[in-house]
Amino acid sequence: MKKLMLVMSFLLMTHVSLAEVKVETIIERANLASFYVGEDGRSDARMIIVDNKDNKQMRQFVILRKDLEEGGNQNFLVVFSRPSDVKDTVFLVHKKVETDDDRWLYLPALDLEKRISASDNRTSFVGSDFYYEDVSGRNPNLDVHELLKQDDEYFYLKSTPKQAGSVEFAYYTMKIDKHSFLPMLIEYFDVADAAIRRVEVIEVSEVQGHPTVMKSKVSNLKTGGYTLMEFRRPVYDLGMDEAVFTIRSLRNPPKNWLSGQ
Amino acid sequence: MKSVFLVLMLLHVLVVSAQDNSDDDDWGDDDWGDDEWAVDASPWSHAGFVELAHGERFNTDALFKDQSTLSELRWHQEIDYSHENFDFNWSHDLWLDDVTDKDGLQFDLRELNLKFSLFEQTDVVIGRQISTWGTGDLLFINDMFPKDWQSFFSGRDDNYLKAPADALRVTSYFKPFNVDLVITPTAEPDRFINGERFSLFSPLAQSNMGGFEAINPRNPNQPEYAVRLFKNLNGKQLALYGYHGIEKSPTGVDQTMQPYFPQKNVWGTSYQSTLGKGLFNAELGYHDALDDKTGTNPLVANSQWRVLLGYERELIKKLNWGVQYYVEHTEHYERLLANSWFPLTEPEQNRQVITNRLTYMAKQDKLTWSMFVFYSPSDEDSYWRPSVNYRHNDQWQFTAGAQIFTGKENYTFFGQFEDSSSVYSRIRFQF
Numbered sequence: 224m225k226k227l228m229l230v231m232s233f234l235l236m237t238h239v240s241l242a243e244v245k246v247e248t249i250i251e252r253a254n255l256a257s258f259y260v261g262e263d264g265r266s267d268a269r270m271i272i273v274d275n276k277d278n279k280q281m282r283q284f285v286i287l288r289k290d291l292e293e294g295g296n297q298n299f300l301v302v303f304s305r306p307s308d309v310k311d312t313v314f315l316v317h318k319k320v321e322t323d324d325d326r327w328l329y330l331p332a333l334d335l336e337k338r339i340s341a342s343d344n345r346t347s348f349v350g351s352d353f354y355y356e357d358v359s360g361r362n363p364n365l366d367v368h369e370l371l372k373q374d375d376e377y378f379y380l381k382s383t384p385k386q387a388g389s390v391e392f393a394y395y396t397m398k399i400d401k402h403s404f405l406p407m408l409i410e411y412f413d414v415a416d417a418a419i420r421r422v423e424v425i426e427v428s429e430v431q432g433h434p435t436v437m438k439s440k441v442s443n444l445k446t447g448g449y450t451l452m453e454f455r456r457p458v459y460d461l462g463m464d465e466a467v468f469t470i471r472s473l474r475n476p477p478k479n480w481l482s483g484q
Numbered sequence: 485m486k487s488v489f490l491v492l493m494l495l496h497v498l499v500v501s502a503q504d505n506s507d508d509d510d511w512g513d514d515d516w517g518d519d520e521w522a523v524d525a526s527p528w529s530h531a532g533f534v535e536l537a538h539g540e541r542f543n544t545d546a547l548f549k550d551q552s553t554l555s556e557l558r559w560h561q562e563i564d565y566s567h568e569n570f571d572f573n574w575s576h577d578l579w580l581d582d583v584t585d586k587d588g589l590q591f592d593l594r595e596l597n598l599k600f601s602l603f604e605q606t607d608v609v610i611g612r613q614i615s616t617w618g619t620g621d622l623l624f625i626n627d628m629f630p631k632d633w634q635s636f637f638s639g640r641d642d643n644y645l646k647a648p649a650d651a652l653r654v655t656s657y658f659k660p661f662n663v664d665l666v667i668t669p670t671a672e673p674d675r676f677i678n679g680e681r682f683s684l685f686s687p688l689a690q691s692n693m694g695g696f697e698a699i700n701p702r703n704p705n706q707p708e709y710a711v712r713l714f715k716n717l718n719g720k721q722l723a724l725y726g727y728h729g730i731e732k733s734p735t736g737v738d739q740t741m742q743p744y745f746p747q748k749n750v751w752g753t754s755y756q757s758t759l760g761k762g763l764f765n766a767e768l769g770y771h772d773a774l775d776d777k778t779g780t781n782p783l784v785a786n787s788q789w790r791v792l793l794g795y796e797r798e799l800i801k802k803l804n805w806g807v808q809y810y811v812e813h814t815e816h817y818e819r820l821l822a823n824s825w826f827p828l829t830e831p832e833q834n835r836q837v838i839t840n841r842l843t844y845m846a847k848q849d850k851l852t853w854s855m856f857v858f859y860s861p862s863d864e865d866s867y868w869r870p871s872v873n874y875r876h877n878d879q880w881q882f883t884a885g886a887q888i889f890t891g892k893e894n895y896t897f898f899g900q901f902e903d904s905s906s907v908y909s910r911i912r913f914q915f
Contacts (some may be wrong), residue, residue: 254487274848307531307914316602317719323758327721334616338721342764342798350849350875366626439896448848466690470716471657475599475607478568 246370250363256404258360260433261459263289271350275447285481287464298468302476329473336473352441352450403434426471430457456483495887532561539639539908547683547694553906554638555582570600576696584680594648595703609653614646619754623810625790626752634676639908664712676733685900699735701743720757737783746784747774762797782823789813806841814895829895832862850875865891865899881912
């Protein structure tokens with residue numbers, strides 16, 4: 224009997240520690256699968272922003288990315304083509320995981336290369352329902368993650384910010400695909416456990432062997448507005464030089480990577 | 485007749501763009517069809533807008549019969565051609581202007597240039613273009629490129645603050661530092677306040693002049709050379725500047741008593757980096773008055789040191805704040821006063837300006853509240869630029885704002901425009 228107890232407690236302990244390791248691993252792999260595929264990448268992107276009165280707006284851009292460290296700092300270049308008031312506007316971000324990003328905006332009408340101060344990462348990305356953090360990733364170390372359950376297809380996680388009150392939500396839940404490690408559904412809740420925001424993946428395609436989000440949707444459950452984002456012609460591991468992500472690209476964006484040909 | 489032609493052209497543009505927009509509306513699940521990408525595959529791209537704008541003084545400037553400061557219907561169009569090896573850029577404005585006495589239909593070619601790269605590390609832009617550098621926010625020390633103060637004061641879009649010039653720009657990117665060179669074969673002055681749209685203080689008359697083209701200077705015919713050496717060291721941005729050309733407004737008076745653009749050199753430097761949660765910038769420049777190096781000529785402004793310190797950050801979500809402190813220190817000030825015909829209306833030895841900018845974006849960035857204030861404790865004058873912009877959708881935008889000048893004296897930089905204070909509104913349809 225004693226022996227059985229011992230074995231059981233041993234099993235229980237291993238199970239617990241496995242789960243602990245596992246949640247870290249899941250988060251790490253989800254972060255890499257969502258934001259760090261390949262050494263670099265490019266994609267055409269388009270958003271349609273719909274408010275609660277069904278008014279529609281559109282944004283079209285090309286996004287280029289290069290990882291400096293896997294899971295660490297990254298560079299982004301976003302070049303807008305539509306609508307006409309943002310045509311040829313360029314946004315350069317040197318994303319830093321530990322400190323604030325360096326950001327630049329180029330406004331072609333004024334030939335203005337504008338250094339912009341780091342803003343709250345949980346504010347609208349170019350007027351859409353996506354936040355900066357949805358596009359470039361939220362630092363996993365900001366939250367405490369727990370594995371709620373799992374089934375054959377998904378891990379179900381709950382993540383709570385270490386600093387309550389630093390963000391507009393109390394916690395969020397994620398449904399992570401066991402094979403691709405892509406979070407297929409993220410829901411943000413307020414202190415009253417009401418869902419206030421939802422990020423969902425609508426379509427995934429295999430690109431150079433990497434499962435890649437091709438369509439996603441963010442819904443603001445408080446206002447009823449939502450944004451659809453679609454990607455087109457994504458390519459990884461192009462061998463982009465770091466020089467692509469310097470201030471030269473603000474005035475002269477790299478055509479070969481933008482066209483994707 | 486011309487206006488009929490313009491209206492017809494606008495209508496045509498509206499119809500064409502309306503058709504474009506109808507394509508955008510039905511974005512179904514597989515709307516990213518071949519058509520959309522066919523558009524992108526074309527090397528040609530275009531964009532533009534039609535805008536109706538009106539502005540009125542809220543005080544009366546007795547020098548003007550009509551108190552409107554802005555009254556126009558404007559068509560802006562950009563056409564770009566993108567080739568593997570070069571870009572061709574064209575943009576123009578055509579507008580019916582009801583404020584000045586000139587012919588009602590006005591044309592401004594804003595861009596007509598060819599852009600290409602050489603030897604991997606060099607970018608060249610040749611032709612009509614707009615250039616900008618420096619770290620100031622609506623304060624310029626080392627940026628000697630032409631500015632359009634008439635547009636700025638009348639409440640046109642901020643984009644019109646910058647005026648184009650026919651120039652050659654060569655920018656080379658090297659490991660140790662980058663080099664930016666802009667040569668303007670015939671100097672392009674600012675579109676300065678000349679009395680046509682707004683009155684201004686005339687030191688010679690010792691009063692405001694306006695209601696007609698009061699300043700009609702001798703045009704410059706010399707070239708301008710502007711150079712910038714710059715480097716970004718892990719987010720810390722350093723630059724050195726040099727300029728040889730002209731004073732951009734006709735602040736000088738020659739022997740025939742005609743206003744002209746005195747020659748000048750500018751040497752300067754700037755620094756910009758993050759500081760705490762925000763951005764810090766500092767800029768310094770020496771404006772060398774080549775036509776009055778000793779400071780004894782009362783008809784040409786003296787040399788000046790100009791210094792700027794700035795900081796900006798996000799205060800709370802979507803509320804940005806920027807503050808700047810700026811000084812113009814006039815050299816040989818004793819001599820200036822000793823030789824001046826009107827010492828009482830000369831600028832202060834240290835003209836100080838403090839600016840504050842507050843920008844608040846609401847309704848998912850559709851609504852932008854903005855306030856920019858220049859305040860000079862030394863001149864005891866100020867300039868307030870409140871505005872609100874509503875971006876209804878990708879086509880329609882509405883803007884309203886005011887330009888408010890205050891001043892204790894009528895001869896100070898902002899004080900002279902007190903009677904030019906106005907309110908304005910604009911409606912824009914873009915395509």
